[in-house]
Amino acid sequence: MTSKRSIRRQACIGEVMIELASDPQGQIRLGIAGDTYNTAVYLKRLLPNADTPVSYLTALGADRFSARILADMAAHGIDATHIEQRADKSPGLYAIDTDEAGERSFTYWRSDSAARTLFSAPCKVTPDVLDQFDLVYLSAITLAVLPVSVRVLLAERIDRFRAAGGWFAFDSNYRPTLWEDCDTARDWTMRYWSLADLALPSVDDEMALFGESSEDAVLARLAAAGVTRGALKRGAEGPLSLADRTVPDGLARVARVIDSTAAGDSFNAGYLAAIASGCSDHEAMRRGHNLAARVIAHRGAIIPIDAMAL
Numbered sequence: 001m002t003s004k005r006s007i008r009r010q011a012c013i014g015e016v017m018i019e020l021a022s023d024p025q026g027q028i029r030l031g032i033a034g035d036t037y038n039t040a041v042y043l044k045r046l047l048p049n050a051d052t053p054v055s056y057l058t059a060l061g062a063d064r065f066s067a068r069i070l071a072d073m074a075a076h077g078i079d080a081t082h083i084e085q086r087a088d089k090s091p092g093l094y095a096i097d098t099d100e101a102g103e104r105s106f107t108y109w110r111s112d113s114a115a116r117t118l119f120s121a122p123c124k125v126t127p128d129v130l131d132q133f134d135l136v137y138l139s140a141i142t143l144a145v146l147p148v149s150v151r152v153l154l155a156e157r158i159d160r161f162r163a164a165g166g167w168f169a170f171d172s173n174y175r176p177t178l179w180e181d182c183d184t185a186r187d188w189t190m191r192y193w194s195l196a197d198l199a200l201p202s203v204d205d206e207m208a209l210f211g212e213s214s215e216d217a218v219l220a221r222l223a224a225a226g227v228t229r230g231a232l233k234r235g236a237e238g239p240l241s242l243a244d245r246t247v248p249d250g251l252a253r254v255a256r257v258i259d260s261t262a263a264g265d266s267f268n269a270g271y272l273a274a275i276a277s278g279c280s281d282h283e284a285m286r287r288g289h290n291l292a293a294r295v296i297a298h299r300g301a302i303i304p305i306d307a308m309a310l
Contacts, residue, residue, distance in 0.1 A: 004197070005165040007276035010047075011082070011133040012040040013057040014142040015115035016073075017092040018065050021300060032072040033301040035141050035173055038262040041302055042269030042291065044077050047276065055133065057125065059084035059118040065091050066114070082132075084125045089114035096261065108177070110145070119150045127157035135167040135198075137272065140189050144178035151188055158195050169198040169230075171268055174205040185209060190225055198275065199230030199242055200268050206232075219245065231271060231285045233264055239285040248282040252293040262301040267292040 014036030021029050037056060044054040056078050060066035062085055069091060073080045092110030099105075110116075119127055130136055136158065143151050158168050172189050179185040186209060193199060199222065206218045219232065222242065231239040238251045270288035279287070295303050 002163060002165045004167060005134055007134045007167060008051065009053055009055070009133045010043060010135045010137065010272065010276065011055040011057055011130070012036040012043070013118075013136065013138040015092055015110070015113060015145050016056065016058055016060075016069055017094055017110065017113070018069075019301070020093065020095040022095075022097060029300075031300065031302070032069055033262070035139050035171075035262075035265050036137065038265035038301045039137065039269045039272075040078055041076050042266050042308075043273055045305055045308060046269060046273035046291075048077065052276065053079050055079040055082055057082050057118070057129065059086055059089065059114040059116075059125075061085065061090040061114045062087045063090045082125050082129050084114075084118055084123055086114050086117055089117060091115070113145070116145050116147070118146065119154065120147060127154055130157055130161045130166065131164070133166065135169060135272065135276065136161065137169040137171075137268070139171040139173040140185070140192070141173050141175055141178060143188050143192065144175065144185070155191055155195065158192075162195065162197065167197045168195055169200060169268070169272060170196040171200040171264065172202070172205050172209065173264065174209045176208075182209070193222060193225045193227055196227060197229065198272070199227045200233065200264075200271065201230070202233040202264050204235075215240075229281065231267075231281075231288065233267055235263075239267070239289055241281055241285065243281060246282070248286040248289075250286050250290075252290040254293050254297055257296050259299045260296050263292045263296050265301070266295040 014034055016034040016037040019031040019033040040054055040056050060069060060083055070080055092113035094106050094108045097105050162168055170192050203215055203218055212218050227242055230242045232242060233239055238247045240247055267288040270291035271284045274284035274287045294308055298307055
């Protein structure tokens with residue numbers, strides 16, 4: 001088997017959207033966000049050097065809001081070279097409300113978003129672009145918005161990418177309303193878990209999708225799928241190593257959750273950046289958890305960069 005190469009060039013694949021978020025005074029703020037996009041932003045902040053590029057792969061339109069998204073990527077230093085642009089499409093939109101406990105509720109307008117056409121012919125950006133990277137990360141939200149034919153094509157391409165020494169990281173990030181039905185979500189999630197070199201599941205998502213009543217059941221199912229490395233995210237309890245089922249030391253505590261938006265996305269960024277930097281799995285979990293602890297103590301998916309100190 002081909003040995004894994006060093007991780008320098010990373011790509012996140014998915015949908016980036018226009019976000020409408022209300023503040024405590026009821027004012028609406030327009031932002032740019034999306035689960036894998038949030039991870040890309042935090043990844044680039046943690047890996048700022050030019051020799052560790054972070055790319056984002058998606059499809060956008062040719063409208064004002066797509067231009068705004070591209071400007072946001074440029075401001076964050078994210079490479080947008082591999083973005084499909086469709087003249088007849090536009091980005092998805094969602095509104096977010098947060099309750100007093102920091103929990104979120106969402107309303108989406110994304111059924112005809114440009115991102116749903118990623119890797120669909122005719123296209124300039126094909127799955128062969130994966131060859132340009134050392135690590136590729138996506139979530140089940142990415143899968144849910146893509147047509148079945150592209151899910152199949154991408155899985156086959158990721159398999160070849162891994163065989164050539166590339167790393168594939170995956171987060172199930174279950175959103176029921178995006179899928180055709182629960183069985184379809186289960187089938188595709190398990191197919192991609194079986195491909196993951198670095199697995200980043202959340203225990204709540206896994207239990208909700210698969211109807212399991214215990215953490216042990218989640219761990220047993222993932223192990224049976226061949227998952228051997230990564231972290232089971234468990235919120236305040238701290239991440240659990242999927243390799244040896246231990247919890248790292250030095251985990252930050254949060255006195256009050258202001259907004260749980262991007263908790264898992266930021267954890268993934270902290271973890272992947274640490275792995276790319278040569279850290280141990282336990283150090284990667286610690287950095288991921290502690291970054292997420294910073295993020296949920298602030299409002300919004302992307303917090304100010306000076307609030308990120310680990």
